[in-house]
Amino acid sequence: xxxxxxxxxxxxxxxxxxxxxxxxxxxxxxxxxxxxxxxxxxxxxxxxxxxxxxxxxxxxxxxxxxxxxxxxxxxxxxxxxxxxxxxxxxxxxxxxxxxxxxxxxxxxxxxxxxxxxxxxxxxxxxxxxxxxxxxxxxxxxxxxxxx
Numbered sequence: 290x291x292x293x294x295x296x297x298x299x300x301x302x303x304x305x306x307x308x309x310x311x312x313x314x315x316x317x318x319x320x321x322x323x324x325x326x327x328x329x330x331x332x333x334x335x336x337x338x339x340x341x342x343x344x345x346x347x348x349x350x351x352x353x354x355x356x357x358x359x360x361x362x363x364x365x366x367x368x369x370x371x372x373x374x375x376x377x378x379x380x381x382x383x384x385x386x387x388x389x390x391x392x393x394x395x396x397x398x399x400x401x402x403x404x405x406x407x408x409x410x411x412x413x414x415x416x417x418x419x420x421x422x423x424x425x426x427x428x429x430x431x432x433x434x435x436x
Contacts, residue, residue: 292401299375300355312398319347320351320390325409329410338369350390358373392408
C-alpha cells in the first residue's frame, strides 16, 4: 500500500509522508495517555541511534500543541535520534484504517507501507532487529559514538 498523503505538523509547518520517500521509515503512533506508548519511546530512540539509515518517525496523536509534545520527547525524555510529527487532525491514522496504540508501520524507500505491528514491541530485541535488517536491507552501525 502506498503511504497516505495526510498533512502532518512539524516544527517548521506541515509535511506529509511523501517527504520521507527515499528513506526507510519506522513510523510509530503514540499518545501521552498511552502507557505502553510512552514506555516504548526510549527503545525507539535507541533503535534510531543504532540504525542511522533508518528514519524513526514518532507520530504524536494527542490534541496538545506541537511544541508541548516536542518538549516532552526531546527535553523531558531526552530523546535524541527519533524525529517527531504530529497527526493533529487524526487524518493519517484514519487513512491507515487501524485503531489502537501503540501501532507501528514500516515504509520502504519507495514510499510503500510494507509491515505493521499492533502493540508495544521490543525494537532492540534480536528478533526485531533481524527482521528490520532483512525487511528494509539495513545494517546496524558498528561503532556508535558516545556523547
